[in-house]
Amino acid sequence: MDPSQLAPARRETPTMSTVTPAIRDLARRLIALEAARDTSPGAYPSAAVRVCHRLRAPLVRLAGVAGFRSLMSRALAIAKTEVPSLAVAQVCADGRLEGLEGLQPDEGVESGAGDTIVARLLDLLVTFIGEPLTLRLVRDVWPDETVTGADAGSGEQP
Template identity: 55%
Template sequence: MRTLAQILIAEERRADRDSAPPSRAAFRVCEKLRAPLCTFAGAAGFRSLLSRALVLARVDAPLLAGVQIKADGTFLYSPEMEAQSASAEAAQAGAALVDQLLGLLITFIGEALTLRLVHDVWPQTALKDPKSTGK
């Protein structure tokens, strides 16, 4: 899933028109997954899944201690995280979060459904045909 996470983050960076820090692309990936996952699991289910991904990602990326998840599933950044958002460490932290979120999705709903969901959100970029991945 690390490769898929990197592909999605790269797509969000390409789509960024306001030159936001690279770490923001990873958080946008999570935010784009919010709508379909809320439809699938409800807002509380999405928040729970994202919260677990954040806890798991903090093991490898302590900078994520400066990120909280609000009740609606959106992010709240500490001033420290805001100040470091342009750093390579912040970009790696965001990638760890996306990787964990995708991994949890695979655990709970399976790889095929996860890839279908990703394909629905990023139809031109993530996967041309999720059934053809052979995974």
């Protein structure tokens, strides 16, 4: 018998979960909402960055600055594996995303990188606090918008 046959088979294990279509759709809708808003001077130029920034306040209340920074850092690390152009992005000590300003539209935030970051952040939230609480948090941040497309099967009312 060949000794290589005795070696245990290497299993490929995914390092990250697949974001559900509902969460990815919610991320796109939140980005679209922010893109449609008037941006005041000094506002973040990217709608995806504005979504993350708007989620920051309630998440800091929930988990603290360090908790939010860890969550945002993990979301960005996963997103970087999916969108290599995000290699220039980083999370600051206060949890803000930086480095996305220099990306060209065809390689950056408006072409899927932003969707990926926001979807990963929402996916991590669902993992840690559950879908109903995540959706409630989103509703608190965007109270005038309906997020019913993402709550199919969650038991939550809009």
